[in-house]
Amino acid sequence: MLAVQTERLAKVFERRKGRQRQSHLAVDSVDLAIDQGEAVAFIGPNGAGKSTTIKMLTGILHPSAGSAEVLGLVPWKSRQRLALQIGTVFGQRSQLWFHLPAGDTLRLLAAIYDLPGPLAKSRTAELVERFALQDLLSVPVRKLSLGQRMRFEIAASLLHKPKVLFLDEPTVGLDVIAKAEVREVVREANRDGATIFLTSHDAGDIESIARRAIVIDRGRIVFDDKVSQLRRQWLTDKVVELRSEEEVEPPDIPGVHVEKVSRYGLRLRFSAQDLPVRQVIGQLLERYPVHDITISDPPLESVIAAIYQGQAVPK
Amino acid sequence: MSTADRILFWPRLLLSALRAQAAYRGAFVLSIAAMVLNDGVWLVFWWLYFSRFPVVHGWRLTDIAALWAIGATAIGLTHGLLGNLPRLAQLIMQGELDVYLSLPKSALPHLLLSRVHVANLGDVVFGPMVFLLLLHPTPARTGLFLLAVLLSAAIFFAFTLIVHTTTFYLGRADLLAEQVSISMVTFSTYPSPIFQGALRVLLFTVLPAGFIDTMPISVLRAPDPRFIAATAGFAVLLNALALLFWHRGLRRYESGNLFQARL
Numbered sequence: 001m002l003a004v005q006t007e008r009l010a011k012v013f014e015r016r017k018g019r020q021r022q023s024h025l026a027v028d029s030v031d032l033a034i035d036q037g038e039a040v041a042f043i044g045p046n047g048a049g050k051s052t053t054i055k056m057l058t059g060i061l062h063p064s065a066g067s068a069e070v071l072g073l074v075p076w077k078s079r080q081r082l083a084l085q086i087g088t089v090f091g092q093r094s095q096l097w098f099h100l101p102a103g104d105t106l107r108l109l110a111a112i113y114d115l116p117g118p119l120a121k122s123r124t125a126e127l128v129e130r131f132a133l134q135d136l137l138s139v140p141v142r143k144l145s146l147g148q149r150m151r152f153e154i155a156a157s158l159l160h161k162p163k164v165l166f167l168d169e170p171t172v173g174l175d176v177i178a179k180a181e182v183r184e185v186v187r188e189a190n191r192d193g194a195t196i197f198l199t200s201h202d203a204g205d206i207e208s209i210a211r212r213a214i215v216i217d218r219g220r221i222v223f224d225d226k227v228s229q230l231r232r233q234w235l236t237d238k239v240v241e242l243r244s245e246e247e248v249e250p251p252d253i254p255g256v257h258v259e260k261v262s263r264y265g266l267r268l269r270f271s272a273q274d275l276p277v278r279q280v281i282g283q284l285l286e287r288y289p290v291h292d293i294t295i296s297d298p299p300l301e302s303v304i305a306a307i308y309q310g311q312a313v314p315k
Numbered sequence: 316m317s318t319a320d321r322i323l324f325w326p327r328l329l330l331s332a333l334r335a336q337a338a339y340r341g342a343f344v345l346s347i348a349a350m351v352l353n354d355g356v357w358l359v360f361w362w363l364y365f366s367r368f369p370v371v372h373g374w375r376l377t378d379i380a381a382l383w384a385i386g387a388t389a390i391g392l393t394h395g396l397l398g399n400l401p402r403l404a405q406l407i408m409q410g411e412l413d414v415y416l417s418l419p420k421s422a423l424p425h426l427l428l429s430r431v432h433v434a435n436l437g438d439v440v441f442g443p444m445v446f447l448l449l450l451h452p453t454p455a456r457t458g459l460f461l462l463a464v465l466l467s468a469a470i471f472f473a474f475t476l477i478v479h480t481t482t483f484y485l486g487r488a489d490l491l492a493e494q495v496s497i498s499m500v501t502f503s504t505y506p507s508p509i510f511q512g513a514l515r516v517l518l519f520t521v522l523p524a525g526f527i528d529t530m531p532i533s534v535l536r537a538p539d540p541r542f543i544a545a546t547a548g549f550a551v552l553l554n555a556l557a558l559l560f561w562h563r564g565l566r567r568y569e570s571g572n573l574f575q576a577r578l
Contacts, residue, residue: 013569016486055570060416062566076566083419095414099335108331111324112418112425140338 103137147178350437372508388442395435410571483564
């Protein structure tokens with residue numbers, strides 16, 4: 001069964017410039033089909049339409065055209081019913097009460113989700129233990145660190161065991177350890193059956209949480225496949241790391257960019273679309289007494305940077 | 316969760332909002348005391364005025380005291396306990412409704428009861444205090460006072476909601492909403508007979524402060540069933556219009572991406 005389905009979903013924002021009205025097409029005919037239990041990264045540069053899409057899927061915004069269903073409900077028509085079945089985490093927007101102790105705010109959110117007393121207690125206790133929040137329950141939210149606050153945000157969004165979890169930049173501003181904790185928790189929610197719909201600029205979030213990536217640019221979906229395919233298809237570059245038995249001089253092969261040179265090692269980069277891999281490797285093997293050689297795809301961060309810099313859409 | 320629990324959620328939310336603001340106890344108490352003092356100074360001003368001119372268009376000092384008791388309590392309820400009401404234009408403009416729209420509760424009561432405005436809580440203290448100390452409360456008069464407060468609060472609430480929800484339609488209406496709300500409060504603190512002609516028409520239509528100005532005479536001193544019925548009818552209509560504005564406006568809500576905390 002599909003958890004999220006959209007057809008030609010679009011959103012136009014009207015802007016006034018002087019006396020003139022201007023239309024800005026933020027989301028343009030987006031078609032999505034996401035199965036229950038999937039973990040999807042929805043990525044794209046700032047202003048691509050990611051947050052606007054999430055806000056339509058959670059019923060916050062009404063679309064200008066097209067249709068959408070989340071768990072069989074039209075979000076903007078059945079907003080409250082849908083909210084009982086989904087969880088949302090907006091990295092830049094807190095659902096916790098800033099001045100109240102974090103434990104009180106969890107109890108209040110349990111009431112917002114209509115959880116009966118005993119269930120609210122057991123579920124809260126379970127999440128408090130899972131996120132190691134015991135010592136922080138009596139601390140006002142304003143006094144929590146960003147990482148601690150995000151742990152509470154995600155715990156709060158999981159209180160009612162949502163079937164779909166929408167995460168908009170859940171690790172923004174977190175340190176490495178806090179990011180790892182958040183990712184682990186989201187993976188665990190996914191293992192428990194929750195569908196994950198994640199937007200993030202962080203390659204680590206995408207690689208560790210999602211198996212599928214959907215890339216949106218200027219309001220349109222430009223890529224929808226596995227995360228591994230994203231890396232391969234978007235950048236046709238290959239990275240070659242070579243370890244030689246003798247001291248090396250950088251090679252002068254047209255089309256091959258030397259990224260790093262050490263006494264016995266080289267890191268090279270070239271486009272597999274312009275130069276066949278076997279040709280480059282052949283020349284390297286001829287030239288150097290190779291001790292070890294690895295060929296890899298570029299890191300996902302390079303792919304994301306390429307997308308954001310507007311490099312060509314893969315075929 | 317039972318229906319009773321669902322109903323009790325709203326006072327519980329309000330209590331949490333109060334606790335959140337009372338986190339800084341000293342500032343909380345001082346803000347309330349300052350508003351009580353501010354309202355008190357106005358009453359002293361009217362006392363000085365009426366000591367020179369005991370009757371103005373049939374109004375006496377007790378009528379002015381009643382007007383302040385009713386108006387302050389009504390404003391305290393709508394702007395103090397529903398602390399996000401006077402900030403609504405700003406919340407809409409800055410895209411701060413997202414939190415309320417992403418949770419499974421009705422967004423309007425949820426956002427209104429999520430914050431108290433401490434200074435206006437002083438009005439909730441001041442109004443009943445004036446009634447109890449200066450206006451000879453009997454059970455019947457207390458009932459009439461509560462009725463006047465209820466009608467005034469309903470009009471203040473609907474009017475404020477309408478002017479703030481214009482933000483959905485105009486894009487930016489926070490300054491307009493603030494100015495118009497201040498005018499409404501200002502015109503609600505003077506005896507109604509001093510306004511005549513076109514201004515009087517305005518005060519019973521576009522800027523309905525006239526209904527509130529008339530409460531001390533037509534509800535408290537000499538209850539007029541026709542006035543009470545007309546005011547109740549107007550309040551119901553105005554509230555229906557306000558809710559229509561709100562729900563229609565939500566379709567035009569544009570959200571935003573500012574960093575936000577729930578204060």
